[in-house]
Amino acid sequence: MLQAYINAKIRNTKDTAFLVRDSYIIQTGSDEEILQEVTDEDEVIDLAGAFVTPGFVDTHMHLLGYGMYLDSIRLDDARSIEDIQAKVRRHVNDSERTWITAYGYNEDRFTLPAKPTKQMLDDISRDKPIVLMRSCGHVMTVNSKALELAGITENTEIPGGAVDYEHGIFEENAMTMITALSEEPDRNTLRRWAVKAMKQLNRYGITMVGSDDFIALGRDWKTVTDILMQMSYRDELTVRISEQCEFNTPEDLAEFLDEGYTTGVGDDMFRIGPLKMIADGSLGAGTAALRDGYLDDPENHGILIHDDDTLDTFIGLANRYNMPAITHAIGDEALDQVLRVYEEYVLPGNPLHYGIVHCQIMREDQIEKVKEMNLDAYFQSLFIEDDASILKTKVIPDTAGTSYPFASLYHSVLAGNGSDAPVTEPDVMKGIALAVSRRSSAGVYLRPEEALTVSEALSSWCENGVRMLGWEEETGVIEAGRLADFAVLDQDIEQLSPEEIVKTKVLMTVVGGKVVYGG
Ligand SMILES: [Zn+2]
The missing domain is CATH 3.20.20.140 (Metal-dependent hydrolases)
Structure with a gap:
């Protein structure tokens, strides 16, 4: 079976249509040219003038880290220490979490200057280990329980990293002392x-x-x-x-x-x-x-x-x-x-x-x-x-x-x-x-x-x-012989201002001929 995508505005070409068989684009052209190739068994997808671009990279x-983040306690919209505490508190008694790990705070987004510390986490719990990971993934703050379980003392030193014992802050390589402990x-x-x-x-x-x-x-x-x-x-x-x-x-x-x-x-x-x-x-x-x-x-x-x-x-x-x-x-x-x-x-x-x-x-x-x-x-x-x-x-x-x-x-x-x-x-x-x-x-x-x-x-x-990423022989262009990887947007963003671009919607995403989103 073929899929004919027609009535599109395709990036960098005057063609308005293309034909997909299995994983590949096999032909591009005008709507008329492409529709000529189609039989009753095939599928015709009318994109109604939408914008088609090769898939984004x-x-x-x-x-996996992003998947874990989507699955975890998220702090990206925290605007204060109290915000973080409230979010963590809500999960501290979850029985399936033996370590409480929350991701994505960034103190540059706080309304008032502040830095997460061991003390603010000890206020939440002294019995369950708590770990806060900064959005950049290069710094974490932990509570006293986590320090105790990791065997960290005032004298702990780690090459390629830093530990601030008093405030429970770990930087770079020092974080592995904690991540090695939280369950695999x-x-x-x-x-x-x-x-x-x-x-x-x-x-x-x-x-x-x-x-x-x-x-x-x-x-x-x-x-x-x-x-x-x-x-x-x-x-x-x-x-x-x-x-x-x-x-x-x-x-x-x-x-x-x-x-x-x-x-x-x-x-x-x-x-x-x-x-x-x-x-x-x-x-x-x-x-x-x-x-x-x-x-x-x-x-x-x-x-x-x-x-x-x-x-x-x-x-x-x-x-x-x-x-x-x-x-x-x-x-x-x-x-x-x-x-x-x-x-x-x-x-x-x-x-x-x-x-x-x-x-x-x-x-x-x-x-x-x-x-x-x-x-x-x-x-x-x-x-x-x-x-x-x-x-x-x-x-x-x-x-x-x-x-x-x-x-x-x-x-x-x-x-x-x-x-x-x-x-x-x-x-x-x-x-x-x-x-x-x-x-x-x-x-x-x-x-x-x-x-x-x-x-x-x-x-x-x-x-x-x-x-x-070394895939240029196989994909990256809407062209016969290429893997059918593309995204369909509701407007041609090449004509738009940044304010309008952020409002643009992705209508459909196709990878190797398969619709993986929308459609
Ligand atoms: Zn990275």
């Missing part, structure tokens, strides 16, 4: 989270993701790979996944490579992507590594997670198997380190697609270096919403003045957009609007000179992502 997010999810739970996350992604028109899932949930790479591959051949995946492989130790990476995994291994729906490394923390949490320190706390320079040697060990090992690295670097000091290590491995023109994830605090010389090395840029225009109001308070003016250089990167290297979900909600329309307006909902602009046009912003969420 979230180049960096955490599928079983396979069914992981599967449920994956499904929950994919459903939500499909609602936003997303058909493909670069997803980082191996270590954050206390599960090993084997379990996660096994589950996602199994879901793929059972036909249970509704987004294509390129796995961004993160490991706790070089030994884990060696074991992974030994078993024959490397970039490209997999099938149509699930593939092994690059090695994923994390060089520093986040700006909002004050853990991004800044060469010149934080303006609002000059003693603080943030945290470098690894020394050069460790980063080099991981990246060198993967490189021997033609597996490129993409590395989270938010602060300029972290980026200096990453560029230093990459220099040894990135070939001229960067054929393997090494990349920088986030591209936030960047100096002019670093932007030039990224261009020179032709590194892929994984940026998040959605971060502008929270970061517009903190950039100038945290980063020295010189460096703030060249940071978040999305247009500069877009025009010189391969640059794709993403949400880093659950850090931000993967709302593509909002992401496009922010890339174009560079203005937060509070009305604060973040370097509007680095704005993309709507068409460029669309490309950053579509075909650029497809190329970065």
Whole structure:
């Protein structure tokens, strides 16, 4: 059976219709041309003038983490310490929760300045361990019970992390002391989270993701790979996944490579992507590594997670198997380190697609270096919403003045957009609007000179992502011979202002010819 989609406005072409058989687009043309091919057994879908774009790509997010977040106590709309306490209190007696974990607070959204502490959680319970995770995933606050169970004392020190015992605050690597204790999810739970996350992604028109899932949930790479591959051949995946492989130790990476995994291994729906490394923390949490320190706390320079040697060990090992690295670097000091290590491995023109994830605090010389090395840029225009109001308070003016250089990167290297979900909600329309307006909902602009046009912003969420994730031969264009991955929107956003773009609705999402949302 064929599906004929007709009466559409298709991005970047005069064609108004296309024909789908099984997973593929087999022909494009005018309504008349396509209807000629159709028989009584086939299905005709009249899109009534709606806008069709190749499916959206979230180049960096955490599928399982996002599913867990959708399933958990959520703090993203908390505006005060009391808000957080009220939400946590409501769940503290849930019998199925042995650890109370709540996600997504961000003190920059509070109406009055405040920071969650151990004391405010002890007020809720001293018997049940409570963990609050900041929206960025780089800082957590716990109560006294959790400290006790983890065996933390005033003297505990952890390399690549920090513990503030008095206030119960953990940063970066120190958080593993807690996450290792809270119960590991079983396979069914992981599967449920994956499904929950994919459903939500499909609602936003997303058909493909670069997803980082191996270590954050206390599960090993084997379990996660096994589950996602199994879901793929059972036909249970509704987004294509390129796995961004993160490991706790070089030994884990060696074991992974030994078993024959490397970039490209997999099938149509699930593939092994690059090695994923994390060089520093986040700006909002004050853990991004800044060469010149934080303006609002000059003693603080943030945290470098690894020394050069460790980063080099991981990246060198993967490189021997033609597996490129993409590395989270938010602060300029972290980026200096990453560029230093990459220099040894990135070939001229960067054929393997090494990349920088986030591209936030960047100096002019670093932007030039990224261009020179032709590194892929994984940026998040959605971060502008929270970061517009903190950039100038945290980063020295010189460096703030060249940071978040999305247009500069877009025009010189391969640059794709993403949400880093659950850090931000993967709302593509909002992401496009922010890339174009560079203005937060509070009305604060973040370097509007680095704005993309709507068409460029669309490309950053579509075909650029497809190329970065290595799927460009198979999909990313509405064209005969391509996998039928597309989203149908109620209006042609290329004609709209940012205010109108955020109101645009996704009507339908199709992955490999299958309607996964709407329709
Ligand atoms: Zn991430």
